[in-house]
Amino acid sequence: MHEPELAVRCRGLVKRYADVTAVDGLDLDVRRGECFGLLGPNGAGKTTTVEILEGLLEPTSGEVEILGRRWKTDEAWLRQQLGVSLQETFLPERLTVREILALFRSLFERGRDVDSAIDLVALREKEHARYAALSGGQRQRLAVACALVGEPKLLFLDEPTTGLDPQSRRMLWEVVLAFKKQGGSVVLTTHYMDEAERLCDRVGVVDHGKMIALGTPKELIDSLGGSQIVEITLATDAEETLAAVAAALRSAPGVQHARAQVGRVVLTVTELHVALPAVLAELRTRGQDLTNLSTHHATLEDVFVTLTGRALRE
Amino acid sequence: MSESRTTRLSAIRQIALMRLRLFYREPGAMFWTFGFPLVLSFVLGIAFRSRGPEPVVVAVEAPADVPLARAEQAHAILSAGTDVVARRMSPPDAEIALRTGKVSLVVVPTSTGYAYRFDPTRPDSRLARAVTDNLLQRADGRTDTFQPELRTVTARGARYIDFLVPGLIGFGLMSTGLWGIGFSLAEMRTKKLLKRLMATPMRRTDFLFAFLVVRAVLLLTELPPLLLFAHFVFDVRIAGSLVSLVLIALLGGLTFAVMGLLLASRAENPQVVSGLINVASFPMYLCSGVFFSSSKFPDVMQPFIRALPLTALNDALRAVMIEGASLVSVGRELAICAAWGLGCFALALRLFKWR
Ligand SMILES: Nc1ncnc2c1ncn2[C@@H]1O[C@H](COP(=O)(O)OP(=O)(O)O)[C@@H](O)[C@H]1O
Numbered sequence: 001m002h003e004p005e006l007a008v009r010c011r012g013l014v015k016r017y018a019d020v021t022a023v024d025g026l027d028l029d030v031r032r033g034e035c036f037g038l039l040g041p042n043g044a045g046k047t048t049t050v051e052i053l054e055g056l057l058e059p060t061s062g063e064v065e066i067l068g069r070r071w072k073t074d075e076a077w078l079r080q081q082l083g084v085s086l087q088e089t090f091l092p093e094r095l096t097v098r099e100i101l102a103l104f105r106s107l108f109e110r111g112r113d114v115d116s117a118i119d120l121v122a123l124r125e126k127e128h129a130r131y132a133a134l135s136g137g138q139r140q141r142l143a144v145a146c147a148l149v150g151e152p153k154l155l156f157l158d159e160p161t162t163g164l165d166p167q168s169r170r171m172l173w174e175v176v177l178a179f180k181k182q183g184g185s186v187v188l189t190t191h192y193m194d195e196a197e198r199l200c201d202r203v204g205v206v207d208h209g210k211m212i213a214l215g216t217p218k219e220l221i222d223s224l225g226g227s228q229i230v231e232i233t234l235a236t237d238a239e240e241t242l243a244a245v246a247a248a249l250r251s252a253p254g255v256q257h258a259r260a261q262v263g264r265v266v267l268t269v270t271e272l273h274v275a276l277p278a279v280l281a282e283l284r285t286r287g288q289d290l291t292n293l294s295t296h297h298a299t300l301e302d303v304f305v306t307l308t309g310r311a312l313r314e
Numbered sequence: 315m316s317e318s319r320t321t322r323l324s325a326i327r328q329i330a331l332m333r334l335r336l337f338y339r340e341p342g343a344m345f346w347t348f349g350f351p352l353v354l355s356f357v358l359g360i361a362f363r364s365r366g367p368e369p370v371v372v373a374v375e376a377p378a379d380v381p382l383a384r385a386e387q388a389h390a391i392l393s394a395g396t397d398v399v400a401r402r403m404s405p406p407d408a409e410i411a412l413r414t415g416k417v418s419l420v421v422v423p424t425s426t427g428y429a430y431r432f433d434p435t436r437p438d439s440r441l442a443r444a445v446t447d448n449l450l451q452r453a454d455g456r457t458d459t460f461q462p463e464l465r466t467v468t469a470r471g472a473r474y475i476d477f478l479v480p481g482l483i484g485f486g487l488m489s490t491g492l493w494g495i496g497f498s499l500a501e502m503r504t505k506k507l508l509k510r511l512m513a514t515p516m517r518r519t520d521f522l523f524a525f526l527v528v529r530a531v532l533l534l535t536e537l538p539p540l541l542l543f544a545h546f547v548f549d550v551r552i553a554g555s556l557v558s559l560v561l562i563a564l565l566g567g568l569t570f571a572v573m574g575l576l577l578a579s580r581a582e583n584p585q586v587v588s589g590l591i592n593v594a595s596f597p598m599y600l601c602s603g604v605f606f607s608s609s610k611f612p613d614v615m616q617p618f619i620r621a622l623p624l625t626a627l628n629d630a631l632r633a634v635m636i637e638g639a640s641l642v643s644v645g646r647e648l649a650i651c652a653a654w655g656l657g658c659f660a661l662a663l664r665l666f667k668w669r
């Protein structure tokens with residue numbers, strides 16, 4: 001059979017509710033074998049988008065193709081190929097890990113056996129523990145195991161690691177990377193930058209239901225035009241003063257962007273050793289007292305802030 | 315094809331197992347299903363047990379203006395009668411005893427005969443009047459014109475407990491059907507479990523089928539404890555065939571299960587379903603003859619009461635248990651149940667919100 005190149009293809013996706021447009025004309029291509037990350041703040045429309053792709057929500061308009069097929073005509077086939085972990089699911093509290101996995105396995109024609117699914121997410125010790133007795137990280141690992149027990153071609157994970165301890169997060173990352181290594185395609189949503197940078201081949205930044213940036217994490221960071229971020233806090237936090245300082249610093253050597261944010265000025269710079277002396281000199285001539293200055297390598301967080309003027313998590 | 319058939323069978327099996335496990339791991343559900351009907355039948359069976367014929371209790375007053383001997387004589391006559399307990403009392407005490415129901419009638423000797431003080435709206439008072447009058451008149455020389463032949467019977471199945479047990483079975487089938495299906499489905503929807511299952515290849519029909527099968531199995535296990543208990547503690551018998559009884563219970567139980575499905579078809583949380591179930595079951599709880607006969611309600615209400623599924627179910631269960639009726643003779647009642655079941659099922663399939 002001809003294998004389509006795209007795991008997900010959608011065009012002009014729109015989802016309107018009575019009072020909000022949750023998804024507002026979104027185009028998205030996910031290649032086979034790729035891990036694609038939807039990045040955006042709460043309420044951006046990530047879950048809505050993913051649930052439309054999963055065939056759980058009807059879009060108001062737009063086209064969706066999954067593995068080259070459509071929900072209208074090939075739902076039964078598609079359901080066998082997809083693994084899904086919703087943003088929020090409470091599995092039956094009085095069932096054990098093993099019983100829950102056996103239930104999910106029984107719903108698929110093909111799949112891995114329950115024991116290998118248990119080992120996959122390292123829940124062997126908790127095999128006979130009830131869901132109610134699991135920690136948040138263990139529950140999430142079980143949810144991912146339920147998504148993988150049918151040996152899907154395409155895996156959807158909606159905020160798989162939100163609120164988890166670092167150990168559980170790293171463990172889940174390993175599971176996703178292993179799945180990808182065996183040729184699986186992944187769509188995941190997150191608002192953790194490190195997660196997107198670690199797992200995703202490409203990232204789409206979503207805000208207000210629109211895709212505002214798309215590319216590999218490196219491309220997006222490079223698009224800032226500098227690889228270092230400088231944050232300056234002054235003795236004053238008057239808005240006009242900060243805005244004036246930002247405007248003046250914009251023309252300093254080595255500075256790509258300068259923005260005033262609440263209480264501080266944020267610069268994107270290419271060469272720190274050139275920019276810093278110039279910035280300090282400018283502040284001195286303006287008679288502004290520096291109370292704090294910090295620098296870090298640019299991240300996807302900075303990409304988001306630069307594009308929207310808002311922080312990713314607020 | 316055969317692969318997908320095996321998958322579906324094992325899917326149905328796993329969904330049914332999930333339901334069973336969730337049921338027997340929930341101590342509350344176990345009590346309401348099995349313990350509660352036993353407790354209720356025991357308490358009500360004891361409270362309303364039929365006693366042997368009770369004696370009539372009367373007071374004999376000794377008024378100041380009549381010789382004491384007249385009162386003594388009346389007391390002696392009445393005490394000699396079987397089934398009568400006579401007590402001598404002062405007028406004020408007798409007054410209080412009559413008012414509070416400790417005695418059913420007060421005999422007041424007069425200069426010419428006796429006066430009876432009693433309350434004609436009280437059945438025990440009317441009975442006491444007849445018995446007392448008979449004894450006093452005979453002692454005064456009245457003769458009976460003929461001697462009636464007495465043929466006494468004690469009808470099995472006429473006791474309150476015989477009436478109650480089929481009602482409790484019907485009531486139990488309604489509660490476990492509505493709550494067992496309705497509440498758990500709403501909970502699954504709230505917890506997004508329903509949505510999660512819809513993201514798998516699971517078929518909706520398999521899911522519903524597994525739920526109804528489990529309901530049927532559970533209701534078959536609900537019947538024996540109550541029936542055995544009623545049999546050994548209260549000597550309640552099943553006059554008709556056990557098979558008929560089980561078939562009626564199956565039909566009734568599934569009718570209410572499907573009604574629970576309908577009530578849960580839209581509700582976003584268990585509280586809404588609780589409200590709906592209460593609204594739906596309360597009229598039947600009162601009117602459908604669980605604890606007392608539905609014929610006690612006014613005639614204008616009867617057509618509505620007859621049309622309720624629990625009335626039909628209770629009537630059919632009583633007909634089989636007490637009168638030994640056949641399935642055919644309760645066909646009308648079974649048809650009413652089946653109509654409710656099919657109607658609710660059709661509506662539920664249209665309305666049910668899966669995601
Ligand atoms: N069922 C719904 N009815 C009305 N509004 C909704 C519904 N689901 C989501 N929304 C709204 O759509 C927007 C996008 O939500 P969502 O897709 O959950 O965002 P994200 O997953 O990125 O946090 C939010 O403003 C949310 O309030």
Ligand SMILES: [Mg+2]
Nearest residue numbers: 046047048087
């Ligand atoms: Mg979300």
